[in-house]
Amino acid sequence: xxxxxxxxxxxxxxxxxxxxxxxxxxxxxxxxxxxxxxxxxxxxxxxxxxxxxxxxxxxxxxxxxxxxxxxxxxxxxxxxxxxxxxxxxxxxxxxxxxxxxxxxxxxxxxxxxxxxxxxxxxxxxxxxxxxxxxxxxxxxxxxxxxxxxxxxxxxxxxxxx
Numbered sequence: 001x002x003x004x005x006x007x008x009x010x011x012x013x014x015x016x017x018x019x020x021x022x023x024x025x026x027x028x029x030x031x032x033x034x035x036x037x038x039x040x041x042x043x044x045x046x047x048x049x050x051x052x053x054x055x056x057x058x059x060x061x062x063x064x065x066x067x068x069x070x071x072x073x074x075x076x077x078x079x080x081x082x083x084x085x086x087x088x089x090x091x092x093x094x095x096x097x098x099x100x101x102x103x104x105x106x107x108x109x110x111x112x113x114x115x116x117x118x119x120x121x122x123x124x125x126x127x128x129x130x131x132x133x134x135x136x137x138x139x140x141x142x143x144x145x146x147x148x149x150x151x152x153x154x155x156x157x158x159x160x161x
Contacts, residue, residue: 031096033078034077034078034079034080034095034096034098035095035098035100036078037074037077037078037095038077038082038093038094038095038098038099038100039093039100041073041074041077041082041084041093041100042084042091042092042093042100042101042102043100043102045071045084045091045093045102046090046091046102046103046104048070048071048141049086049091049104049106049108049141049156049158050104050105050106051070052141052143052156053104053105053106053107053108053143053156054106055143055154056154057143057154058142058143058144058145058154059142059143060140060141060142060143061140061141061142062138062139062140062161063133063138063139063140063141064133064136064137064138064139065135065136067138071139071141073133073135075135076135077093077095080095080096081095081135082094082095082135083132083133083134083135084132084133085130085131085132085133086108086110086130086131086133086139086158087108087110087127087130087131088104088107088108088109088110088127089103089104089107089108090102090103090104091104092130106156107127107155107156108156108157108158109123109126109127109155109156109157109158110127110129110130110131110157110158110159111126111127111129111131111157111159112157112159112160113142113144113146113155113157113159115146116146116147117146117147117148117150118146118147118148119148119149120148120149123148131158131159131160137160138160138161139158139159139160139161140157140158140159140160140161141156141157141158142156142157142158142159143155143156143157144157
């Protein structure tokens with residue numbers, strides 16, 4: 001039996017230190033899982049957008065949580081909330097203090113394609129915004145033919161429905 005007060009105090013402090021160390025390690029491991037999940041999701045979405053951008057044709061895709069297919073999103077990342085940002089040159093997944101950014105090979109226009117024709121300057125101006133998708137929101141990826149500076153080309157748009 002341990003009867004001395006200093007010995008009990010020493011064992012109590014040691015137990016608290018072990019518990020705090022264990023909780024810190026678990027917290028770091030959970031943080032790594034969120035970082036990895038954010039990196040993986042950003043990479044996946046960038047690859048899918050690049051695939052859509054490589055097609056010389058029109059088409060549309062739905063995206064969001066619970067939507068099957070290339071643009072389906074998970075309800076959380078390793079138990080943490082997150083958001084996705086579509087920008088003209090990259091996809092970002094932000095979870096907590098971590099932001100995973102993956103560049104795109106093809107331009108994505110983060111707005112609703114409302115005009116049949118655009119100028120290059122129109123697109124540069126409209127591309128300055130980012131489309132932010134929070135968990136629970138749905139989004140649309142459209143591949144559409146538009147006239148840009150008098151020439152018919154296919155563009156990829158990401159927007160809210």
